Amino acid sequence: MTKQETKIFKKSTTFVRLMKLVYVRNKLPLILVLIFMVVSTIANVSGLNTLQNVMDEALRMYEVGSTDFSGVIKLLGMMVLFYVINISFTFAHLRLMVHVSQNSLVHLRTSLFDHMMDLPLKYFDSNKHGDIMSRFTNDVDATRQMVSQSLPQLTVSLMLMVGYFIAMVAISWVLGLFTLVFAVILIGITRIISKRTRKYFNAQQKNTGLLNGYIEEMIEGQKVVKVFRHEQEAIEGFGLLNEKVKDSARISMTRSGMLIPISINLGFLGFALTAIFGGMLVLSGYLSVSGLVLYLIFTRQFMGPVNQMSQQLNFVQMALAGASRVFEVMDLEKEVDEGHVTLTYAKYENKELIESDEPTDIWAWNNKGTLIRLKGDVRLDHVDFGYSSDKLVLKDISVFAKPGQKIAFVGSTGAGKTTITNLINRFYEINNGIITFDGIDIKDIKKSALRKSLGIVLQDTHLFQTTVRENIRYGKLDATDEDVIVAAKLANAHEFILKLPNGYDTIITDDGANLSQGQRQLLSIARAAISNPPVLILDEATSSIDTYTEKLIQDGMDRLMTGRTVFVIAHRLSTIKNSKAIILLEDGNIIERGSHNELIDLKGTYYELFTGSFELE
Template sequence: MSENRSSGMPGRRGHMGGGRFAPGEKPKNFKSSIKKLVKYLGAYKIAIFIVMILAAAATLFSVAGPKIMAKATNALFDGLMSKIAGTGGIDFSYIGKILLFTLGLYIFSSAVSFAQGWIMTGISQKISYRLRKDISEKIGRMPMSYFESRTYGEVLSRITNDVDTLGTTLNQSITQIITSVATLVGTLIMMLSISPLMTLISLIILPISAFLLSAVIKKSQKYFRTQQEYLGHINGIVEETYSGHTVVQAYNKEQETVDEFCSVNNVLYSSAWKAQFLSGMMMPVMQFVGNMGYAGVAISGGLLAIKGVIGIGDIQAFIQYVKQFTQPIQQIAQVINQVQSMAAAAERVFEFLDEEEEEQSPADAVIPENVTGAVRFDHISFGYDPEKIIIGDFSADVKAGQKIAIVGPTGAGKTTIVKLLMRFYDVNSGTISLDGTDIRKIPRGRLRENFGMVLQDTWLFNGTIMENIRYGRLDATDEEVIAAAKAAHAHHFIKSLPNGYNMVLNEDASNVSQGQKQLLTIARAILSDSKVMILDEATSSVDTRTELLIQSAMDRLMSGRTSFIIAHRLSTIKNADIILVMKDGDIIEQGSHDDLIDKNGFYAQLYNSQFESA
């Protein structure tokens, strides 16, 4: 199921957030990324060794062809000369055997090449699978701060574009490099066996080719890195603009959005154009150098044939070898283009895999048994930026089963308290304890098993309504799911939908209303049956009548459970055991609703301001 994402996190970033590279900047840790990629390939070293053997065999059979064909040409030429001189004729039987043998050689070489390609394709796909699997597992271990400082598109680009580029190029480039190198070596041996002098003339092109290649590679690599980086930025802009197109249109920001896209797209276009232009120069330059060597070989071969040093068939074979010799050099030049894209993609993938992770399980881990839900905040302070503290000195003692409401103006730190309780972030100082155990000593996964959440921003998946509710407890039966929906007063509207509980919600769940989404998330929380419930503006998207019904259901649900309720609608939390009134990150008042009204303090002002018009 694909996640229906919603933002609303603090520090929501612009499209050009952290981790950006200026156009033209050279890649960092290039060699390190290649080493890590080689380490991934190490798991398939036996298969790669077999590929190398097959490549060498295919090359051996292919390279031997022209030399064998030279015998047929020489036999044909000698036969013609003998026929002209009247001393003999053409031995077609001998020539036919040579041709049939050569045909079999090429067929066998093609079959070996096919086997080599099949194995290499399997290796590259397994590498892509492992990388995606590692990235997926990595996401579960990364801190919330990473995702709140980057666009979704930027992260998705590494899983899709970068891994696809890496896998495709890996399949093509490694096979091509092995084949090209084997062809170079085999061809060189055959050329030397025919004429060392002609081989020396053809080898003059190598230093020229190497010089030109190194110059182009050095110039183009930085543009490939920028191209891959800004492809991720483009994905981020498109993803965010598409998901928020209603807001863009509502605020008349179409032109600003287009301008921002064009600005990033211009950088992508510029870097991609330069990268492709420079790498595209390799092939024509190498062809020109190769043709120069080819001309030199043709002239010297003709002179040697006139002197009778070599035969006509040998010249023909050598010319074919010269073509075969320059072809792998040209192929390597082309592959270097792909390898640069692969290196840039690999660097971004491994850069992501090397990101700092959350501590999953401390060395002195404690796993509390039979959790009752007692929570204590002991002089905690916190800031998303350690130099900008937003919660100064927060203390509260919540007994098991109590219903705690947290109220205060926007930006007071209410939602931040919940994030600290769930360990999406850790406090800068002080302690938060669950049943007397510091939550930093409890593995994050085991800690969160004890919490059920309903957030202000609904969070649904592309899947059936039954599946979305069951996400609260995956082993729940259909009857339990329906019971949870009834408790959340969602059963009636679900039954009125096409296919009822089996109706499929689309990717952004836009085929149900916002209030209905909220009811489904509440049903999911009810199904989870957790010891501690967190309700962050849980009824903000439902009408007043439904809110009253949900409130009664929630009261039954929260009976005997510790509950934290964040609410702006103060009428919904009058029956809370304790109301914590926050302002500027600190608790300025606490007590029951009646006690706080009697004090006529900040809470009384907030409460009364909601009914002034009445």
């Protein structure tokens, strides 16, 4: 969706906004659909209107005693022709609406997914993944019924009502006004009930999202549920959410369902009163018998579209509730990126650094045409940060890492170690201070370029349901099979991969459920290695690996870190002894810094941690 479309859509109601989205993608098909609907409506009304001519012709034959049925046959032939046209064009517009609805849903899902990919990490940290998924499934699918069936049915019903009403007025304008009063009353009742049920449909979609979020959470945490014997509590929690979905659905469907009996009974009442009033007009000579019969038929036909509209309003309300939840996400502000500095391959020509069209071992920042070689000099200068404005997580943090240096962060849980790496990636924006990369404020660097220069291995690994090869290649999509093997060997993952059923072509299932925790971590390290980043962030990279596996990867990690700026977060102090500097954090403050030997000589908190006289919380 373009920025201009988004700007226009935000100013509209949910219904108008959804209709604009459908129209923008399907202008020609929708125009054809409307034309086909008009033709089918005219044919429908004309076919029914011909019935009066058939009755008049039959009465004429009876009065004169004629046995010539040619006139009746001709009129019946016209009726058949009208209804064939009606059926043909109805079929055509329904087929077109299938294309329109599916095309619109694809566009809606694509727009939602594209927008979601540009949302800041804060959104995903603060919303349940199951609820996010529900917007792609339940909420988007709720619009399918509306676009493919309800809207065409409503449009056709409205056209038929107009067509029938014109034909009824042509027969008797007095009876037409009488019917119009009933139509206005029914439309007024429909609007009142629809308005009052809208909030319950919104609650139904919201509760469905919460239920999906709970299900997703319980499925992911099944091992924890079973270990702590939490099955009954999980069932009870599901029951409560399920009841909320049931209650909101029951109320919304009950209240909206009132429309159907109300419209049907008003239709019968209107038909009865019209018959009485019409009979009086016939007796007074203002209306013929055939005219009254045809008018009563039109009356029954007129109430049919009204009833259909009442039935389809339920689906419309549900669809609008789902669409509002979709647009709620699409209205969120995207991740702000005002950077202009890009990352490019470079090479030296006559001792001058120039941009290279081919991949090289040299990367450079392109600052408005000026190339600055990427060295990996990262500095945090008096940085303050808080996830909320009223509480700082980091306070006056100043850290620098020169190219090729290894900087380690140590501290208790919640001290701010991982937060620092999130700030370097610009997952969050700092409150005060400045962070520079090779002397460039990272706010001036495009986020895609900044993150391309950083390799990160997280404590919680995430593997995709594809082959081992493709999971490693995720770090560099254009990597060759040879590059994948080199990266795996560098991380010491090659040996265990060869022992898998299909080696590098083994399919990883359920986020790596068919691998051990250590093996998953090794693949994550290999994925970082293949991207060959100048700066590497290891966030508790070996915390979930046993001692034997840790020794296997330690030499690979050392090779991976050679010549790179490295930030390490670790509880195992044995893995950071060779760091250039060790930063000890507590409550968002730096309380100690220095090399391993310097901190040991200081005999402060780090010394107590290393000797075991004090433990991190």
